[in-house]
Amino acid sequence: MMTKASSLREALKLYFVIGSVNCRTDPVAVLEESLKGGVTCFQFREKGEGALGPNKAELAKELQKICKRYGVPFFVNDDLELMETLDADGLHIGQEDGDIPSTRSRIAGKILGVSVHNLAEAQKAVRIGADYVGVGPIYPTETKKDTREVAGTRIIQMFRSGGIALPMVGIGGIQHGNAGAVIRSGADGIAVISAISLSDSPRQAAQALKREVNGLGQH
Incomplete structure (x- = not known):
């Protein structure tokens, strides 16, 4: 179990988020390929049109097994009961x-983990004891239809200059080519969905993003 911010920052570097609706092929295979490519953290987010109902627990268990095999933290999005049932590593919730x-x-x-969109929400997350914050949407995104106004990387800089020292991931429209800017602005990692899940090769997509996050260029 991660207890120190430094190990959490490392785990958040390449944060992959999916549910069944985000994949063109078997999500179990997509996750495994992404882990081979260097994904460092995973969140099960079963939401949106066509999402699984009660059967989502079975898929969650399969995905959790893969994460355990690769030694990668497994988080659940906005389902406290499922998180407790699976004894997952953590929970991510929105406002x-x-x-x-x-x-x-x-x-x-x-x-x-808590999604935040402005400094007041970030400060509240600190006060209530969040372990990390997800900041965004950084860039325009098609994956989530109910997102707030696009913030750009400047919001991460604003949070850091405003004293938010928690581990932080940028989310929203991040892909190969713009991921490095998110890290340079002060984020510890990037959270992505379609940049990996809809790629022809989730493994190669993850590898490319990981290189960019590590400051090794875009190619």
Whole structure:
């Protein structure tokens, strides 16, 4: 279990987020290929049109097994009961996903990630004991239809200059070619969905993103 911010920052470098609706092929195969390519953290997010109902727990278990095999943290998006059932490494929630302080108290000892869109939300996340924040949308995205206004990398710089020292990932429209700018602006990592899940080769897509995150260029 990760307890130190430094190890969490490392784990958040290349954060892959999917559910069944985000993949053209078997999500189990997509995840495994992405892990071979260097994904460092995974979030199961089963939302959107066509999402699985009660059967989502079975898929979640399969994906969790793969993460354990590769030694990569497995988080659940906005489903506290599923997170507890699976004994997942943590939970990620948005601003509209219930009472954040009570969620923090219920999952003491687990990682809590919170989506934030402005400095006030980020400061609140710090106060209630979030372990990391997801910041965005950085760039325009088609994956989530209910996103806020595109913020650009300047919002990460603003958070850092405003004293937000928590581990931080940028999310929203990040792909090969613009990922490096997110890291240079002060983020510890990038969270991606379609940049890997819809790629012809999730493994190669992950490798390219990992190189960019590590400052090794775009090629």
